[in-house]
Amino acid sequence: MKKQHMMVLAGLMLLSASCGRQHQARTLVDDFMEEHMVNPKAVVDVSYAKLDSTRVIGDSVIAAMRQAAKRNPYYKPDITYSESKPTRLLYITRVDYCIDNDTCQDTYYINEDLTGIVAFKSNLR
Numbered sequence: 545m546k547k548q549h550m551m552v553l554a555g556l557m558l559l560s561a562s563c564g565r566q567h568q569a570r571t572l573v574d575d576f577m578e579e580h581m582v583n584p585k586a587v588v589d590v591s592y593a594k595l596d597s598t599r600v601i602g603d604s605v606i607a608a609m610r611q612a613a614k615r616n617p618y619y620k621p622d623i624t625y626s627e628s629k630p631t632r633l634l635y636i637t638r639v640d641y642c643i644d645n646d647t648c649q650d651t652y653y654i655n656e657d658l659t660g661i662v663a664f665k666s667n668l669r
Contacts, residue, residue: 573652581620596636653665
């Protein structure tokens with residue numbers, strides 16, 4: 545019986561940590577969009593995908609995403625990004641939203657400490 549209680553407690557702790565990371569990532573993305581979008585007040589119907597992670601995004605891919613972001617009409621061209629650590633673990637979340645009658649989907653790459661956006665990729669649908 546004690547073993548079952550310990551397993552339930554461990555599961556709840558993992559769930560709590562996961563929800564905390566998801567909330568932290570969502571807050572980072574919200575703040576990033578507010579600061580770097582041309583007209584953040586025009587963004588409506590925002591939804592977030594589940595937080596995931598990757599280790600396969602290299603410097604050249606990050607640089608390419610940053611260059612592409614400069615051409616995105618909904619974002620300011622002078623975006624300040626966070627740097628990632630050499631461990632290269634990046635968290636990923638996708639955000640769907642509507643702006644100016646366009647349905648958009650952005651994928652955000654967040655540093656391992658969940659303290660800043662490293663890059664994002666935008667896909668107009």
